[in-house]
Amino acid sequence: MKEQTSVYHLEAFGGLDLLQARYYKQNFSRHAHETFCIGVIEEGAQRFYRTGGDHVAPKGDIILVNADDVHTGSSGMDSGWSYRAIYPHPNLLCSLSRDFSKPEGSIPWFPDAVIHDPGLATQLLMVFNLLTQEGNGLLKETLLLSSLAWLTMRHGKTKTIGNDFQRAETNMVMxxxxxxxxxxxxxxxxQLADMAKLSPWHFLRQFKKTVGITPHAYLVQARLRKSKKLLLQGISISNVATLCGFSDQSHFHRHFKNAMGFTPGEYAHSARKS
Structure with a gap:
């Protein structure tokens, strides 16, 4: 019943992270990525919240988390779950859509958190396996980009938001x-409320409604994103913890593992492997 994770950081494709994991007790805290998460359940089932509701993804199904979507993750069965996932940057998916409709492309939005598409799931698993192997650069690029294009065309939408929400979102983006x-x-x-020109209470409510998490939780996520970049540069874990504003290394380790599913040391090792 030992949990296992293998994480890979590929410099290709704009810096692509790939995770292969087997979890039993892992319980992801509410967090968000600046990237998309595209995964396939290999065994068991995953239960998770994604902005809008709770979901369960059984074996063979694809899980989709949009960039900046607040989400969680835990086992949907006593026997745990295993999956593989990649984390492509929005720019990569935007570049794929240039020939679909708009010349400049657009970042897709996936309305469904779980999709049942056996053919695509099989292809994605084949691509995930190939990405961890040496060589075959052209084949990797061909299969990955064609799979993402297929996913976007079949299951992606263009997100529309109301004017009121758009104004609030613009304010919170700052x-x-x-x-x-x-x-x-x-x-x-x-300080944050003053920058938004709102009372602290109104700011708290608007931030959580717009972003999905509290300002403090978002700050932790921002620290974790910075920490990943520093770890890839070879900076020691203790120094990264200090540079990113964590009170100590254990505090950093706990937040990193709860949000990412693997430790800072494992992620730093992925950089050396790539």
Missing amino acids: LKDFMDSYPERDVSLM
Whole structure:
């Protein structure tokens, strides 16, 4: 009943992370990625929340999490679950859509968190397996991009939002950009509310409604995103914890494992493997 994870960081495809994992007790905290998550359940079932509701993905189904979607993850069965997943940047998916409709392309939005598409699931697993192997660069690129194009055309949509939400989102984007730029700062609620020109209480409510998590939870995610970049540069885990604003290394380790499903050390090792 030992949990196992293998994480790979590929410099190709704009810096692509790939995860192969077997979990029993792992319980992902509410978090979000700046990337998409596209995975296939190989054994068992995964239960997870994705902005909008709770879902269960059984063996053979594809899980889809949009970039910046708040989500969780845990086992849907006593026997746990295993899956493989990739985390492509929105820019990669946008580049694929240039020939679909708009010349400049557009970032897709996947309305369904779980899809049953056996043919595509089989192809994705084949691609995930190939990506972890040496060589065959042209074949990897061909299969990955064709699979993502198929996924986008069959299951992707263009997200539309109302004017009121758009105005609120524009306001919150400015605050998110600030925390992304300076995640190590111990910023206060009052400072953020002042920047948004809102009362602290109104700011808290609007931020959570728009982003899906509290400002503090978002700041932790911003710190984790910065930590991944520093780990890939070969900076030690203890220094990364300090540079990203965590109180100590154990605090950093706990947040990283709860959100990513693997440890900072495992992610740093993935950089050496690639």
